[in-house]
Amino acid sequence: MSDVTITSFSVHDVRYPTNVTGDGTDAMNKECDYSAAYVVLETSSDLKGQGMTFTIGRGNDIVCYAINHVANMVVGKKIEDFFADMGKTYDYLVSDPQLRWTGSEKGVIHLATAAVANAIWDLYAKARGKPLWKLICDFSPEEFVKSVCFRYITDAITPEEALAMLKEKESSKKAREEEVIKRGYPAYTTSVGWLGYSDEKIARLTKESLQQGFNHFKLKVGADWEDDLRRGMLIRSIIDNPENIRDDRKNVDPKTIEGKNAGPTGCVLMVDANQVWDVSQAVEYMQKLKPLKPWFIEEPTAPDDALGHASIRKQLKPHGIGVATGEHAHNRMTFKQLLQAEAIDVCQIDSCRLGGVSEVLAVLLMSAKFGIPVCPHAGGVGLCEYVIHLSLIDYICVSGNMDRNVLEFVDHLHENFLYPVSINSEGRYNVPQGEKVGYSIEMYQKSIEKFTYPSGSYWVAIANGEHPDTH
Numbered sequence: 258m259s260d261v262t263i264t265s266f267s268v269h270d271v272r273y274p275t276n277v278t279g280d281g282t283d284a285m286n287k288e289c290d291y292s293a294a295y296v297v298l299e300t301s302s303d304l305k306g307q308g309m310t311f312t313i314g315r316g317n318d319i320v321c322y323a324i325n326h327v328a329n330m331v332v333g334k335k336i337e338d339f340f341a342d343m344g345k346t347y348d349y350l351v352s353d354p355q356l357r358w359t360g361s362e363k364g365v366i367h368l369a370t371a372a373v374a375n376a377i378w379d380l381y382a383k384a385r386g387k388p389l390w391k392l393i394c395d396f397s398p399e400e401f402v403k404s405v406c407f408r409y410i411t412d413a414i415t416p417e418e419a420l421a422m423l424k425e426k427e428s429s430k431k432a433r434e435e436e437v438i439k440r441g442y443p444a445y446t447t448s449v450g451w452l453g454y455s456d457e458k459i460a461r462l463t464k465e466s467l468q469q470g471f472n473h474f475k476l477k478v479g480a481d482w483e484d485d486l487r488r489g490m491l492i493r494s495i496i497d498n499p500e501n502i503r504d505d506r507k508n509v510d511p512k513t514i515e516g517k518n519a520g521p522t523g524c525v526l527m528v529d530a531n532q533v534w535d536v537s538q539a540v541e542y543m544q545k546l547k548p549l550k551p552w553f554i555e556e557p558t559a560p561d562d563a564l565g566h567a568s569i570r571k572q573l574k575p576h577g578i579g580v581a582t583g584e585h586a587h588n589r590m591t592f593k594q595l596l597q598a599e600a601i602d603v604c605q606i607d608s609c610r611l612g613g614v615s616e617v618l619a620v621l622l623m624s625a626k627f628g629i630p631v632c633p634h635a636g637g638v639g640l641c642e643y644v645i646h647l648s649l650i651d652y653i654c655v656s657g658n659m660d661r662n663v664l665e666f667v668d669h670l671h672e673n674f675l676y677p678v679s680i681n682s683e684g685r686y687n688v689p690q691g692e693k694v695g696y697s698i699e700m701y702q703k704s705i706e707k708f709t710y711p712s713g714s715y716w717v718a719i720a721n722g723e724h725p726d727t728h
């Protein structure tokens with residue numbers, strides 16, 4: 258293994274036509290074709306590393322273009338040199354003396370960094386024959402700390418503090434690993450409440466999700482408060498009705514819903530505005546949605562505005578509504594400020610917007626130190642496949658807790674992956690297992706070929722005015 262080098266790479270602009278069915282729509286993003294800017298790193302052995310970042314359609318080509326630049330930096334390198342110090346590998350990826358000016362660590366270039374860094378982590382996990390979560394959970398605390406990028410965040414957490422936190426959790430790791438493999442990791446569903454869905458569809462999907470075992474639901478809001486109230490009360494009327502709850506899901510563990518405004522059946526509702534409001538608008542609007550009794554409002558305002566979030570959180574606290582954000586927080590420094598400013602109740606890391614696993618680990622450590630639960634952003638394409646690994650690392654090694662955490666689940670596009678996520682009968686994520694799983698992101702070749710934009714057979718048929726099958 259010591260001589261294996263990265264020899265070449267290929268980049269793929271893969272776009273799925275989710276816009277046809279209104280999947281993924283919210284008050285800000287009204288036309289979503291869930292897309293992957295996907296990279297495959299080839300090596301001098303049989304090993305390949307797959308990685309991607311997520312966009313919602315147009316512009317996916319720009320990210321692919323940027324990936325070419327970042328991936329070029331890893332060609333000719335020995336994989337074991339990268340694996341020996343993944344913190345340093347991250348620094349290398351973000352420190353090109355010229356590319357750096359196009360970020361740094363934000364925007365398109367950082368999405369590209371995420372795709373390449375994720376591919377290197379995938380390669381690492383496969384080289385050791387373990388799923389990514391297991392690779393990292395088997396690290397010693399020292400190896401874990403070495404994999405994290407601490408640059409610019411040592412005023413919030415130092416490597417020494419991180420080491421002490423990880424050591425404290427070390428002896429109980431095995432028990433947590435066994436428990437989560439047995440029970441699965443708690444999840445919530447967003448699939449019931451996309452903005453483009455009719456009331457009938459929302460009602461049907463909510464009932465179905467209850468039957469699947471979910472008890473946390475998210476609704477898209479922010480386009481029209483009267484519509485939001487109607488749609489939200491519709492969901493509440495279904496999830497709060499004991500007749501709709503499966504017998505074996507009637508006794509909810511109080512620890513899992515503490516402080517979440519759960520209704521009489523123990524079900525929790527969250528709402529997501531996808532950045533449409535100014536600070537004062539967010540506060541006013543959310544007061545109108547108070548009858549929905551949401552646990553939190555997600556992305557109430559601009560994602561870079563830590564102090565704005567802090568102000569919203571302070572003003573909504575008396576109304577019992579929390580604040581969540583993170584899917585557009587472009588780096589660890591933004592999370593640091595959100596945590597330092599006491600701006601969030603829930604931290605929503607994104608596996609593809611942060612620059613790969615090393616940066617995610619930094620945010621997991623900071624969140625644990627500040628006592629804020631991590632509930633990653635998922636959905637889109639491939640994000641669920643990625644984030645189950647990150648939540649497992651958080652539970653087993655970092656926070657040591659999954660009582661109040663819920664990992665987003667969205668039921669789209671999993672069929673395109675060789676190792677798709679799955680949900681058990683209690684509405685929890687199953688733990689990915691297997692020697693070839695890596696970071697769970699390998700896509701079927703036939704899916705890549707069909708949905709490559711604009712030359713894949715699906716998009717060619719669309720250009721010819723045909724109505725091809727969307728799967």
Ligand SMILES: C[C@H](O)[C@@H](O)[C@@H](O)[C@H](O)C(=O)O
Nearest residue numbers: 281282283286289447635636
């Ligand atoms: C455009 C996307 O579907 C978003 O609406 C989605 O990521 C969302 O914000 C979420 O929280 O899942």
Ligand SMILES: [Mg+2]
Nearest residue numbers: 529555556584
């Ligand atoms: Mg969201």
